[in-house]
Amino acid sequence: MRIRDLMPLGAVALAGTAMMAGRGTRPPPAGTIGGKVTYTGTPPKMKPIDMAKEPFCARLHAAAPVLTENAVTGPGNALRWVLVYVSAGDQGSAPATQPVRLDQKGCQYIPHVLVLQPDQPLDIYNDDSTSHNIHPLARVNPEWNKSQPIGAPPIHTKWEKPEFIPVKCNVHPWMHGWHLVLAGSHYAVTGEDGAFSLQGLPPGKYTVTAWHEQFGTQSQDVTISGNEAATVNFVFKATPY
């Protein structure tokens, strides 16, 4: 066997070595900002919503009435439905293309707080045996309202500009939600435990903002230098009215 014959094998071996080396390369550092959102003081009562006007939905919730969602609290003074996002320092990322889904189910918007990015596809479904008329009260983006009768196909739409948009149903006044259109891609919405986690942040200085529909906005600066997990907690002052 001549050296020339061995060259292809050598090339394969070299390529394999290079691939192994590539697999072993450490990924760029990505930090995490996590924490919890809580409140002090006395929040408003979560009141049962009487859906008597719409017998279909009233029957669905006959056993356990739906409660108002403008200030939802959890154990340990946790605050739900708080948007926590990187409001400054976000180094950008590829545009979001995955469709996000909003359901009108049991005469409620699910989820109550929906976060999406500009031009991200938004699919709106009517899962109820009654008509809905979704009406986002946009001011920066064009305002619209569309009727969605029983069994109507989903509405495919999108928002073009960043904006926090309150959404209501023109037929069922108690239906209320939010479309939060964010320019950045690092965000989270707190659950019942009030916890959030913003992941995959390269080293840098960030401003993290927490927004609650009733209690307002708070911001904190955080610096990430490597793979560390920084902790930021937010405490909102709640008032009963």
Next chain:
Amino acid sequence: MGKLFAVVVTVITVVSTALFLMHTWWLPVDISAHGPAIDRQLSETMLSSGVLFVLSQLALAVFAWRYGDRHDGRPVKAFPGGATPMVVFAAVLVGAEILALTLVGAKVWAGIFQAPPDPNSLQIDVQAEQFAFYFRYPGPDGRFGATHPELINEANENYFGLDPARDTTARDDIVVPTLTIPVNRPIALTLRAKDVNHAFYVPELRIQQDFVPGLAIPLHFTATQTGKHEIVCTQLCGLGHYNMRAYIEVVSEAQFAQWLKDKAAQQ
């Protein structure tokens, strides 16, 4: 052709009269104290206009049968003096009937709706909006909180724009989407519209009253039977008008007291 017309007119007259006499599509049950007076007035209106309707339709049929063009070359007979005296006579007759019904009917209506409400009436505020009704009770303190349109916020069920943070009388106001009232107690409603014209229509209460934005319209009645009935909007108020309704629940005094207590606890 004249005879065929006469037969058709007669059949329509007989069938429609029979439908009224048999009460095929009649008024729903009356659950209000003032209802009998309204029903009596409706019956008188129906009877007097019905008699005139039957007489005029049958006269039309007789004339069409007897004096229609028979296509035999003979001239068509005309009423002596031409049509003018007949038209004038009919207009005066119908006008006199409408005037009489208006005078009598207005007296009945005013006697019910323009009379002052019982001073011990239960006061309830009603707000109509696209496309729902909301009802407000003063709560245990017996006083309504002031309303501020700029504070209206559906997200926290503040449909009336109350200011509980500063106005303590507003804190116990009870706001509900169903009008629950005790039987046999005078009720005094105040109707307000948030946006456009709406109407408060409960056929069983013999009430139909418009809401007009900017006006506080008083309305009073007493329900005499327990039960649940629909309140519907009868002013075309927008795309969701078809779905604008609420319910009125007339309950016993004891049930009402308990309901009020339960609702007050939720505020």
